[in-house]
Amino acid sequence: MILNEKPQLNIAILDLYNGAVNQGMRGLKEIINNFGIKKGLQIKLSIFDVRQKSELPDLNFDLYLSTGGPGSPIESEGEKWDTLYFQWIRDIEAYNHSPENIQKRPVFFICHSFQLACRYFKIGKLTKRKSNSFGVFPVHMLEDGAHEPVFNGLKNPFYAMDSRDYQVIEPDYQRIHELGSKILAIEKKRPHVPLQRAMMAVRFTDQFIGTQFHPEADPEGMLKWLNNPEKKESIIENHGFEKWKSMIEQLHDPDKIRMTHAHVLPNFLQLALNNCLTATEV
8 A cells, every 4th residue: 555645555356257247347346436435545456357367466455356256166176267366365375474464465255256265265065056046135144243344334134135056055163263264144044945054254364254145236236237128038037027026126125235235345445444554554
C-alpha cells in the first residue's frame, strides 16, 4: 500500500471462470469500486486468467480475491493451471508465515476456489452433489461464525446465492484443529433429506477465508440475469417455474442477499485495509 495524498490499495482478482459468461466478475468489480470511493482510496485492480492462460499473481498485492467458476474442482487435479494455483497458495502461505513480512497477504476464496482450497488443505470430503444447488438459501452460522469479523452485520441465519454441482462435507476435525481452521457456517437445514449439510464458510488461516456461496451476488444483477429470456428458459427447464418465481421474489427482499452483498466482502476489504495501515505504522 502506497501512502500519499490518496492511499492506494493493490488488489488481484484470480479469475477461475474459464471464459464462461458470469455475473461474478461484475459483482466483484462493483464492490471493490464502491469500497474505494467510500474510503477515498485509489484502487489498482489486476485480473489474472487462471484457467485459460495459467496466469497467477505475484506476492506484491495487498489482497487477493479468487472467484467461482464452472466445472469440476476434482477432475482438474494435475492440470497445469491447477498445479500452479496450488503452488500459488503455498507461496502465499509461506509469505504469511514469515515473521519478516509484517504486512500479510489476505485471500478470499469464492465457491469453486473455496472447493479447491478445501482440497488443498484437506479439511473435508469434496464430492459431486446428487443434484445442482441453485437459488437463494439460508446459511447457518456456527459459533465461530458468530465471532468472525467478515460476518459482522449479518443475522443468523443469513441468506446467500448458491450455484454449485459440488460440495465439501464430512469435515476432518483433526486436520482442522491442526491447521487452526474454523468452520464458520453450514448449509440450510433439510430435515426431510438424510444427507450431510455442506460447509459453506471456513476460516482456513488468519489470512485465508472462503465461502461456498457467492457473496458478490447483488439483487440488481441477479434480477437482470434471471429475466434474460435464455437464462429464464434454462432455469425453468432445469428447476421449474416455481424456483424461478421464488428467486425473483427473494431478490426483492432487503434482508436476503442484499445484506450479504453489503457486508461480507466489504468487511473483508476493510480488514485488508486495516492490515495495510497497521503494517505502515510499524
